[in-house]
Amino acid sequence: MLGRVAAGGGGVELVEVHRFPNRPVRVAGTLYWDVLALYRGVLDGLREAGRRAGGRLAGVGIDSWAVDFGLLDASGALLGNPVHYRDGRTVGVAERVGRRLAPEEMYRATGLRALPFNTVYQLAAMEGSPQLTAARRLLLLPDLVSYWLTGVEGTELTNASTTGLVDPRTGDWAREVAEAVGVDLGLFPPLRRPGDPAGELLPEVLSDCGLTGPVPVTAVGSHDTASAVVGVPATGDGFAYVATGTWSLAGLELPGPVVSEAGRLAGFTNELGVDGTVRYLRNIMGLWLLQECLREWAEGGEEPALGPLLEEAAALPGPGPVVDAGDGEFLAPGGMPARIAAACRRSGQPEPEGRAGMVRCVLDSLALAHREAVAEAARLAGAEVRVVHVVGGGARNALLCQLTADACGLPVVAGPKEAASLGNVLVQARAAGRVRGGLSRLRSSVAASQTLGRFTPRGDAAVWEAAARRISEDGRG
Numbered sequence: 400m401l402g403r404v405a406a407g408g409g410g411v412e413l414v415e416v417h418r419f420p421n422r423p424v425r426v427a428g429t430l431y432w433d434v435l436a437l438y439r440g441v442l443d444g445l446r447e448a449g450r451r452a453g454g455r456l457a458g459v460g461i462d463s464w465a466v467d468f469g470l471l472d473a474s475g476a477l478l479g480n481p482v483h484y485r486d487g488r489t490v491g492v493a494e495r496v497g498r499r500l501a502p503e504e505m506y507r508a509t510g511l512r513a514l515p516f517n518t519v520y521q522l523a524a525m526e527g528s529p530q531l532t533a534a535r536r537l538l539l540l541p542d543l544v545s546y547w548l549t550g551v552e553g554t555e556l557t558n559a560s561t562t563g564l565v566d567p568r569t570g571d572w573a574r575e576v577a578e579a580v581g582v583d584l585g586l587f588p589p590l591r592r593p594g595d596p597a598g599e600l601l602p603e604v605l606s607d608c609g610l611t612g613p614v615p616v617t618a619v620g621s622h623d624t625a626s627a628v629v630g631v632p633a634t635g636d637g638f639a640y641v642a643t644g645t646w647s648l649a650g651l652e653l654p655g656p657v658v659s660e661a662g663r664l665a666g667f668t669n670e671l672g673v674d675g676t677v678r679y680l681r682n683i684m685g686l687w688l689l690q691e692c693l694r695e696w697a698e699g700g701e702e703p704a705l706g707p708l709l710e711e712a713a714a715l716p717g718p719g720p721v722v723d724a725g726d727g728e729f730l731a732p733g734g735m736p737a738r739i740a741a742a743c744r745r746s747g748q749p750e751p752e753g754r755a756g757m758v759r760c761v762l763d764s765l766a767l768a769h770r771e772a773v774a775e776a777a778r779l780a781g782a783e784v785r786v787v788h789v790v791g792g793g794a795r796n797a798l799l800c801q802l803t804a805d806a807c808g809l810p811v812v813a814g815p816k817e818a819a820s821l822g823n824v825l826v827q828a829r830a831a832g833r834v835r836g837g838l839s840r841l842r843s844s845v846a847a848s849q850t851l852g853r854f855t856p857r858g859d860a861a862v863w864e865a866a867a868r869r870i871s872e873d874g875r876g
């Protein structure tokens with residue numbers, strides 16, 4: 400993404416200059432990220448951005464999904480392909496780690512929900528492996544890309560807060576947790592915060608990409624969700640957000656963590672945001688459920704068109720059968736329509752009918768999960784919510800936005816789709832002195848320059864309460 404920020408921060412513009420596929424690869428039973436293909440995509444993108452900007456870029460910021468990492472040896476060489484957080488290596492690991500440090504204590508120290516793929520569990524799954532034994536450095540994915548581009552190592556804090564090794568109150572490592580679970584914190588380079596300098600593009604990168612130096616790299620909210628929440632175009636407080644893409648991350652921005660046993664049991668996490676904020680949210684499976692259905696329905700490598708399916712789904716009465724879209728049983732890839740149908744049967748509901756019925760079931764289930772997350776976050780944090788902002792790829796899905804408004808019984812503001820890139824660019828622009836002020840200032844530039852959709856709740860919220868009851872005896876994982 401090439402961003403342009405008007406001096407004074409009046410407007411922010413984004414142009415997509417390059418898009419590349421992110422295709423994980425299964426090798427000998429392990430699901431890996433193809434990290435060099437991703438890095439090549441980054442270089443191609445920088446080259447194209449430079450071409451359109453006359454060879455000069457004022458800065459670069461990097462964000463990606465969280466928790467995953469590369470391990471380096473003493474010479475700085477990557478020791479293996481980073482493993483995908485959806486890989487099965489962490490199955491049962493949280494329970495094993497829980498015998499060393501009780502889950503209640505771990506939550507009290509980190510405020511982080513025990514999702515199976517948290518970095519701390521991935522490291523525990525690797526305990527004693529030759530790779531971990533040889534490792535001298537651990538770089539989270541955006542930090543790894545940053546290291547390759549600049550030669551400078553660092554651990555960006557918002558992403559570090561998803562490792563399960565950070566105390567959200569201090570913004571520093573939770574040393575007693577690391578010690579109890581046997582993680583060597585010396586693997587992590589020093590922490591840096593969004594806005595901190597993170598080096599300059601290396602000469603070889605400049606020449607490979609046809610750029611004129613120096614090009615500074617700035618730490619941003621390198622966790623995509625941290626950047627996406629910066630890009631929420633809220634014009635006041637009292638807002639909840641749903642960052643929807645492969646995941647739906649639904650919750651509140653708070654001035655500090657809420658670490659309570661009730662929150663732990665309800666599956667809420669405290670992730671660190673830009674400017675010392677906390678995202679109090681729940682991970683919901685998100686459009687992954689739909690992506691996996693489409694992948695399953697592909698014929699000759701061709702997925703069915705989503706547009707007509709959404710139209711048909713919108714015409715169905717709803718909410719129909721629903722599943723718990725927060726349930727970890729949907730984490731792994733493969734066989735999604737059958738798994739969703741089985742979950743409907745288990746809770747005594749009919750199976751969704753046909754492909755449109757399945758699409759509707761996924762969207763009803765997501766809307767329901769958004770409703771529950773927003774309402775429970777507000778209750779647990781003692782906050783009031785007057786509007787829900789849907790940002791990320793799902794903001795383009797009008798049916799999802801409308802159902803979310805209906806289920807929440809609140810107005811939904813939809814967009815921008817590229818909230819994470821906007822948040823990334825604005826934090827860079829502020830570090831460079833082009834924009835001044837806090838998050839509300841950055842958000843007003845987004846609100847002023849992006850086209851947003853608005854959805855008013857329809858119908859009776861009681862139908863959503865009834866839908867919630869249909870799956871509540873399943874329990875929340």
Ligand code: LFR
Pocket residue numbers: 463464465466467484622623624644645646648682
């Ligand atoms: C969204 C996201 C979520 C995180 C998940 C795994 O892209 O970053 O916030 O829980 O991916 O890293």
